[in-house]
Amino acid sequence: MEEMHVLLRNKGKINPEDAGSYISAGGYEGLKKALKMTTEEIIDVVRESKLRGRGGAGFPTYKKIQFALNDAEPKYVVCNADEGEPGTNKDRILLSSDPCSIFEGMAIIGKAIGAHIGYIYMRAEYSYLVPILESALKTSREHGCLGENIMGSGFDFDIKLRSGAGAYVCGEETALFESIEGKRGEPRYRPPFPGVKGLFGKPTILNNVETLANIGPIFMNGADWFRSIGTEGSSGTKLFTVCGNVKRRGVFEFPMGINLKDLIYEVCGGLEEGRTLLAVQTGGASGAVINKDQIDVMLDIDHVSDSGGRLGCGTILVIDDSNCIVDIVRNNLDFFRDESCGKCTPCREGGTRLYELIDKLCQEKGNVKDLETIEDLAETMRLTALCGLGHSTAVPVLSSIQNFYEDYIKHIDKEGCPVCSQMGGKQA
Ligand SMILES: Cc1cc2nc3c(=O)[nH]c(=O)nc-3n(C[C@H](O)[C@H](O)[C@H](O)COP(=O)(O)O)c2cc1C
Ligand code: SF4
Structure with missing residues (x-):
């Protein structure tokens, strides 16, 4: 393309x-x-x-x-x-x-x-x-x-x-x-x-x-x-930064509305041999995590949000099946809790508590009640934090629970998560 x-x-x-x-x-x-x-x-x-x-x-x-x-x-x-x-x-x-x-x-x-x-x-x-x-x-x-x-x-x-x-x-x-x-x-x-x-x-x-x-x-x-370039609601071109598990990473310029699947498989050469797609995080660390069935979508400001994603600044993180989605979200939270300026309570306290709870899940010490608290806390941050940093902290958490509920449950029931078990519950 x-x-x-x-x-x-x-x-x-x-x-x-x-x-x-x-x-x-x-x-x-x-x-x-x-x-x-x-x-x-x-x-x-x-x-x-x-x-x-x-x-x-x-x-x-x-x-x-x-x-x-x-x-x-x-x-x-x-x-x-x-x-x-x-x-x-x-x-x-x-x-x-x-x-x-x-x-x-x-x-x-x-x-x-x-x-x-x-x-x-x-x-x-x-x-x-x-x-x-x-x-x-x-x-x-x-x-x-x-x-x-x-x-x-x-x-x-x-x-x-x-x-x-x-x-x-x-x-x-x-x-x-x-x-x-x-x-x-x-x-x-x-x-x-x-x-x-x-x-x-x-x-x-x-x-x-x-x-x-x-x-x-x-x-x-x-x-x-x-x-005349792009889509009805999002005119012009867009710079997309594609990173993660694709063969060809980089910054690419396309008209708004390019299909996400085409960007991953045609422009970026798809995934490494033997790997399958687990998830895509659209819009950077503060973006939504969507699953492989949601990637046939136009990347512009409105269409991608309609399908549960977020265009944000146009960063696309491709995640293959060698990763654990809960661990990826833990990484995001580690970043946000570190970067919280501390001015408002929902983000200062909530960001750290969220990290601790997700970390507990990765260590396979969590339970269903923890998962409910995670959702509740993230929703509270989304609604009450003073700035977008606090709101964004909730986005990967809530979207991943919605789109990868089974993966969360795996960390709680007897089945366990093979990726987290291999890492001894530690962050990748
Ligand atoms: C925590 C946080 C970090 C942000 N970082 C950036 C950034 O690095 N660059 C940027 O252009 N906008 C960033 N924004 C968005 C800006 O506040 C602002 O909305 C944007 O720069 C407006 O420019 P635009 O109308 O041209 O998009 C950030 C917002 C938040 C809440
Ligand atoms: S939400 Fe914004 S203002 Fe509140 S602590 Fe976080 S970074 Fe600071």
């Missing part, structure tokens, strides 16, 4: 450190058009494109722009390059191969809301990319595509880089603002929402790297062109 490269169109073809190279490939043409438009015209293009956020929630991008249209000054545009979801690599590919496409999207949104400063917040592990981005910023300014009076339009917009210290929760938008402000990265209570009171208490639009990288091509080629 042929990939469709919109976001990856320049990967390996241009020098990412040199804006001149990006411009020679048609870069900043979308910004040139947007600079001649009014706020309403820019919003119309984004609305008609039907672009939805690629950071996980799939929120319509034009609505965020509208939320920040108020009188408060200054305003900010923030790029979320925290990419903390385990196994996810897609934003790194864009940051390292085509950073100017991200700057272009930020500048267009800046023009729409009248922001003059943008921030790119990168996870600590991506610090090695800072020199590439600094050079791309410098050369973008030299070509008049960033800085004062961009392309003679009278509009000023520049971008600053900030690095995190290595916390998953800092990918949550309000914790990210706290971190940029030099505070401990903990989510804020909402409302107020970022469009009203975001970074430094000012109206802010925050988008994922991949969302922003789509904006330039939309303005260059038009909203109709963008909408």
